[in-house]
Amino acid sequence: MVDPSILRPEIALDDFLPIFVSSALVLVFGGFYVGIYTAVKVGILQKWTMPLAYLFWVLTSYCLYVMGSLMHVGDFTAKALVVAMIGYLLLPHAVYYMQHQVHEENEHV
Amino acid sequence: MANKSVWSDNRFWQRTAAWVTGFAAVLLIWLTFDTSAQISMGTDADLKDGVTKRVPGPTVINYKITYEMSTKRGHEVPVIGEKEKFFGRDDWSEEEAAELLHLGKLGSQAKNCMDCHTLLGNGAYYAPDLTKAWLDPAWGPEGSLQAMTGKNTKEEAMAEFLQHPSQYPTHERMMPNLGITEKEAIGLVAFLKHMSSIDTNGFPRNFGKMQGAVHGK
Amino acid sequence: MANNHLTSESKQLATWYFSFAAIIFGAQLLFGLVAAIQYVMPGFLFEIIDFSIARILHINSLVVWMVFAMFGSVYWLLPDETGIETVGIKIGKLLYWVFVAAIVIVVLVYLFIQVGPADETTIWFITEGREYIEAPRWADIGIVIVALGFVANLFLTGMKGKQTGIVTVLMADMIAFAGLYLAGMFFTDNITVDQYWWWWVIHLWVEATWEVFVGAIAAYGLIKMIGARRQVVEMWLWIEVAMLFGSGILGMGHHYFWIGTPEYWWEIGALFSALEPLPLVAMFIHVLYDWGKQQGEQNALGEKVSVINNKPAFTWFVLQAFGNFLGAGVWGFFHTLPQVNLYTHGTQFTSAHGHLAFFGAYATILIGMMYMAIQGTNGIKVMKHTKASIWAVSLITIGVMGMTVALTIAGYVQVLVSRAQMGATWAGYFDGQSGMWFAQAMDWRLLMGAVTFAGFLFLIKDFLSTGKDAAHQR
Structure with a gap:
């Protein structure tokens, strides 16, 4: 039941800094991704900036990959991380769709 | 709608x-x-029968405790070994030991230990972590702290320090005098010894292994 | 107050709560400065106000001022939401004074008695010695009574008046908030059991019920300040509740890695705390969405007028959305997974995270609520920034960010020296503390603490003067 890789979390001394930086950047880039996406959708940012949002999603995934490998996560966790990143790609689309739906419906009652 | x-x-x-x-x-x-x-506390019978509990009973103070790498679990675990004298005795009864632990745990709260030290890693970060303080090489036979107090055993050295902390400055940052009595000090040391026997899933890592030496660069 | 525009007694009571909260906020910063000085000059106030005492006062006043401001916020929004005067306002006022008196006594005992003998009388009358909830047992009981009175007022008002989504969320949230305190009110010799339940109070407050609380307050603020649509805001609030409780309740696992609890908490803690930032991102996006939508509709009308009717409050609300994500999210996430937490647990990393998260998630929005109360009390239609309000928000933000960065660097030194290499021994600890990087980080922390305090002085100046400022539209 216990993931065997989690049992030996011996982290190389030189790996601490990249782990901290990459895990912080996971959220920062992740925030940029959904932030830019929403801002474009509601018209705060110009349409052409949308590819930047997806670029940030790619950076998020990359940082998560770096973090996961330096921490030596196991096979199961690695798969879970991949699923999480695909979920994260879809998340703002779903959220925007819902928000928009409510907004529209309340506009035209 | x-x-x-x-x-x-x-x-x-x-x-x-x-x-x-x-x-x-x-x-x-x-x-x-x-x-x-x-996580319920074990009993004296558990200790005698060699039953491993995550939190052993208070009479664990009658035994020698070490912190060793377990290949099965992949990290260090506390190991309860042969009998060891604690303040000159290794036959503290279940009631006596429980009383000492009770006094020590109350003392740890009454003196606000947690607002300078960390216990099990939780608390303030102004003073060393106490989780495995009992096993700290500094308090051992060759340790600087035991030598400083002029006592012959770890427990007596710790109790002496707790009663008169400002007489034994170990660092520019000193522990203040908290009015700890001799009895309370014995209780607190029992509490520390008991805490060191708790299975903390390998926290802290590599405790005491380096004996002050720095590997790597 | 001379020309008071408040007709509601509930709002009157809210201003009392806010005023006392602001005073205690000042006390929090002062004792924080004392503790910060002691890191740099260990002899400062040694055996007069030791670090432990300064820190108890620092973190307890943090909790107290936030609870006061939270109660104040609820009393402020209740008449608006329910459309009626708060039920049991007289009892509310009485409980306010009981609460204030209890706090004053507890603080005086902390300051002048400090520690007691190792027996039950100390636990009952001086200190319980458990981080954040050191308040002695008698005060615990008092706090529970006051909290129950508050919850009763909230429930009776909510059930009698209009029960909006925001009020419903607050009702459910506040009963959990009050109930959880009970988990921290017993003594046990088993420190593992002790800390297990202790986290029920600390974690389930700060990472669950308080987060939901600010979600509800943010919803109210968005409706009030930029005219966001209730339907959208409340739907979003429910989604936030689901996400926050869904991740936060079992996110508790990240406190159960090393206290003697079984190993399965590693997986549970890692999984759910990885999810914990999601609602924070969502809350941030929501503010952006509503603001963009409302301003977009306004702009479509042809006139370029801001939809924000309270600039300083909105600034603090936006800062909250961002600060919650940064402090609780980013600073929490990078040391939450067990592989890394093994080395960071109990270092200044936790302290860095604590400073930014409490500020970002809670201090900001509660200060925002105080500005809304000033707006309401003085009958202001559109409230503008003043010089002091801009200085306050800038200095406090720079100060807290600066402290956080300094503490992060200090924590990094500790992880490398004291933890990864020397295994958390006594010698390892002091080797880490004596390092040049650590020492300099602590100097910077003190400096940034002073900057924060300067910002606080501007904030108080603004609180006292902005109400009468002629710049606002009335």
Whole structure:
């Protein structure tokens, strides 16, 4: 039941800094991704900036990959991380769709 | 509101929130039952029969405690060994030991230990972690702290230090005098010894292994 | 107050709560400065106000001022939401004075008695010695009574008046908030059991019920300040509740890695605390969405007028959305997974996270609520920034960010020296503390603490003067 890789979390001394930086950047880039996406959708940012949002999603995934490998996560966790990143790609689309739906419906009652 | 989709329906989300919260809470409560059983304190009989408990009984103070790498678990675990004298005795009864631990735990709260030190890693960060303080090489036979107090055993050295901390400055940052009596000091040392026997899943890592030496660069 | 525009007694009571909260906020910063000085000059106030005492006062006043401001916020929004005067306002006022008196006594005992003998009388009358909830047992009981009175007022008002989504969320949230305190009110010799339940109070407050509380307050603020649509805001609030409780309740696992609890908490803690930032991202996006939508509709009308009717409050609300994500999210996430937490647990990393998260998630929005109360009390239609309000928000933000960065660097030194290499021994600890990087980080922390305090002085100046400022539209 216990993931065997989690049992030996011996982290190389030189790996601490990249782990901290990459895990912080996971959220920062992740925030940029959904932030830019929403801002474009509601018209705060110009349409052409949308590819930047997806670029940030790619950076998020990359940082998560770096973090996961330096921490030596196991096979199961690695798969879970991949699923999480695909979920994260879809998340703002779903959220925007819902928000928009409510907004529209309340506009035209 | 004819064509309201379920995704934009407030009541749908209200119910979702209630179900998610309820489910998480039930799961937490269920896990709490399981954990509570595993972290309840062991007994003297457990110690005599060699039953491993995550939190051993108070009479663990009659035994030698070490912190060793377990290949099965992949990290260090406390190991309870042969009998060892604690303040000159290795036959503290279950009641006596429980009384000492009770006094020590009360003392640890009455003196606000946790607002400078960390216990099991929780507390303030102004002074060293006390989780495995009992096993610290500094208090051992060759340790600087034991030598400083002029005592012959670890427990006497620790008790002496607790009663007169400002007489034994170990660092520019000193422990203040908290009015700890001799009896309270013995209780506190029992509390520390007991805490060092708790199975903390390998925290802190590599404790004492380096004996002050720095590997790597 | 001379020209008071408040007709509601509930709002009157809210201003009392806010005023006392602001005073205690000042005390929090002062004792924080004392503790910060002691890191740099260990002899400062040694055996007069030791670090432990300064820190108790620092973190207890943090909790107290936030609870006061939270109660104040509820009393402020209740008449608006329910459309009626708060039920049991007289009892509310009485409980306010009981609460204030209890706090004053507890603080005086902390300051002048400090520690007691190792027996039950100390636990009952001086200190319980458990981080954040050191308040002695008698005060615990008092706090529970006051909290129950508050919850009763909230419930009776909510059930009698209009029960909006925001009020419903607050009702459910506040009963959990009050109930959880009970988990921290017993003594046990088993420190593992002790800390297990202790986290029920600390974690389930700060990472669950308080987060939901600010979600509800943010919803109210968005409706009031930029005219966001209730339907959208409340739907979103329910989604937030689901996400926050869904991740936060079992996110508790990240406190159960090393206290003697079984190993399965590693997986549970890692999984759910990885989910914990999601609602924070979502809350941030929501503010952006509503603001963009409302301003977009306004702009479509042809006139370029801001939809924000309270600039300082909105600034603090936006700062909250961002600060919650940064402090609780980013600073929490990078040391939450067990592989890394093994080395960071109990270092200044936790302290860095604590400073930014409490500020970002809670201090900001509660200060925002105080500005809304000033707006309401003085009958202001559109409230503008003043010089002092801009200085306050800038200095406090720079100060807290600066402290956080300094503490992060200090924590990094500790992880490398004291933890990864020397295994958390006594010698390892002091080797880490004596390092040049650590020492300099602590100097910077003190400096940034002073900057924060300067910002606080501007904030108080603004609180006292902005109400009468002629710049606002009335």
